[in-house]
Amino acid sequence: MSVWDAVVGQERAVAVLQRAVRRQHERSGLAHAWLVTGPPGSGRSVAARAFAAALQCPEDGCGRCHDCREALAGSHPDVTLLATDEMQLRKDVVVDLIRRAAVAPTRGRWVVVVVEDADRLNDMTANMLLREVEEPPPHTVWVLCAPFPEDLLPTIRSRCRVVTLGVPRAGAVADVLVARHGISPGEAAWAAAASQGHIGVARRLALDPDARRRRREVLQTPSRAVGVPGAVQAAQELRDIATEESTAAVEAAQEEQNAEWLRMMGVATPEELPRQVRTQWRELQESHKRQARRSATDGLDRALLDLLSLYRDVLVVQAGSSVPLVNADMRADVEGLARRSSPADVLRVCDTITTTRRRLTQNAALPLALEGMTVQLGEST
The missing domain is CATH 1.10.8 (Helicase, Ruva Protein; domain 3)
Structure with a gap:
C-alpha cells in the first residue's frame, strides 16, 4: 500500500512527484511551489494530498505510517488543505494561509500548503499569494491545483513546477x-x-439510481427543445434537473452546520443569539448562499458536459467510426440525431454548449444563456 495508490491512471504524473520526493534528500533540493493541473475528475486534489503525505513520510509515502494517514485525512499539523465551496477564495482565507505557511514545521520536514481550488483566486488574492510563491520560507512547499495552467496568473505559473494530469482511462x-x-x-x-x-x-x-435517472433526463434535452416554447421549457427543466442533486446535498450540509453553530452558542434558534454574535451568524448565512451558487453552477457544468458527450457520439456515428460511444445505451437516440442533422450542425451545437459553459463562470444571465443554447439545439437537431 502506498499514498499513490489512490491516484488512478496518472502514472506519468505520479513518477514526476515521486522523483521530487526522493530529491528532497539530495543536494538538488525540492521546488517550493508546484502547480497540479488536469480536467475535472482527473484527481488533482488526490495527487496533491498524496504528494503532501509523501513529503512528510519517513519512507517517502508508505501509506501506513502516522504521518501518511494524518496528511491524507487533513489532520497533520504541518499540512494545510484548503478547498472552497464558494465561487472565489476570500482575502481573509488567503491571509490565514500565508500566516500558516510562515510558521516552522512542528513535526514534519516541511510545512505543506495545498490549495485545491487555486483557480478561484481573484486578481487581488492571487497577487497576495504571488509574493509568497516568489520567496517562500525555506521550510514551506506550496501545492496549487487548477484545471488549466492558464487559470492562474502568468507570474504565478512561471514560479511553479507544473505537473499535468490527464483524463484517466x-x-x-x-x-x-x-x-x-x-x-x-x-x-x-x-x-x-x-x-x-x-x-x-x-x-x-x-x-445511485437517481443520478442515472437525472443524467438520462439531461441527455433527452434535445428531444424536448422543439420550437421556441419547447426550447424555453427545456432550458428550465435542464436547470432543475442539474441542480436537484447538488442543492439537496448542500442544503443538508448547511442545516447541519447551522445546528452545530447554534449548539456551540448554547441556543436553539437564531433569534436567541446574543447581539454580539449575530454578525457572525449573518456572515455564515452569506457563505451558505455563495456555496449554493457554486454548487448549482458545478451541477449545470456537469450537465453540459453530458450533453457534449451526446453530440460527440453523434459525430462518431456520422463519421462511420468504430470508436465506442460514450452513451452506448442511447444508441437509438444518437442515431436519430445523426440522421436529422449534418456534421456542421452538430459542431455548431458543440460550440454553443461550450460557450454556455464559459458563461456560467462569467456571471451571465443564466436563464437567457440556457434558453439561447436550447433554441440552438432545437434548430440544429
Whole structure:
C-alpha cells in the first residue's frame, strides 16, 4: 500500500512527484511551489494530498505510517488543505494561509500548503499569494491545483513546477469501481464511460439510481427543445434537473452546520443569539448562499458536459467510426440525431454548449444563456 495508490491512471504524473520526493534528500533540493493541473475528475486534489503525505513520510509515502494517514485525512499539523465551496477564495482565507505557511514545521520536514481550488483566486488574492510563491520560507512547499495552467496568473505559473494530469482511462476507472465498491464489471464499464473519466461521477452513477435517472433526463434535452416554447421549457427543466442533486446535498450540509453553530452558542434558534454574535451568524448565512451558487453552477457544468458527450457520439456515428460511444445505451437516440442533422450542425451545437459553459463562470444571465443554447439545439437537431 502506498499514498499513490489512490491516484488512478496518472502514472506519468505520479513518477514526476515521486522523483521530487526522493530529491528532497539530495543536494538538488525540492521546488517550493508546484502547480497540479488536469480536467475535472482527473484527481488533482488526490495527487496533491498524496504528494503532501509523501513529503512528510519517513519512507517517502508508505501509506501506513502516522504521518501518511494524518496528511491524507487533513489532520497533520504541518499540512494545510484548503478547498472552497464558494465561487472565489476570500482575502481573509488567503491571509490565514500565508500566516500558516510562515510558521516552522512542528513535526514534519516541511510545512505543506495545498490549495485545491487555486483557480478561484481573484486578481487581488492571487497577487497576495504571488509574493509568497516568489520567496517562500525555506521550510514551506506550496501545492496549487487548477484545471488549466492558464487559470492562474502568468507570474504565478512561471514560479511553479507544473505537473499535468490527464483524463484517466475508462478501464482504470472501472477497475477502481470493481475493486473498491464491489460493482459488477458491466456496470462499472458503463459508469466509467458515461463519466468520461471522472472517478467521483462514475462512482455516483454506479451506486445511485437517481443520478442515472437525472443524467438520462439531461441527455433527452434535445428531444424536448422543439420550437421556441419547447426550447424555453427545456432550458428550465435542464436547470432543475442539474441542480436537484447538488442543492439537496448542500442544503443538508448547511442545516447541519447551522445546528452545530447554534449548539456551540448554547441556543436553539437564531433569534436567541446574543447581539454580539449575530454578525457572525449573518456572515455564515452569506457563505451558505455563495456555496449554493457554486454548487448549482458545478451541477449545470456537469450537465453540459453530458450533453457534449451526446453530440460527440453523434459525430462518431456520422463519421462511420468504430470508436465506442460514450452513451452506448442511447444508441437509438444518437442515431436519430445523426440522421436529422449534418456534421456542421452538430459542431455548431458543440460550440454553443461550450460557450454556455464559459458563461456560467462569467456571471451571465443564466436563464437567457440556457434558453439561447436550447433554441440552438432545437434548430440544429
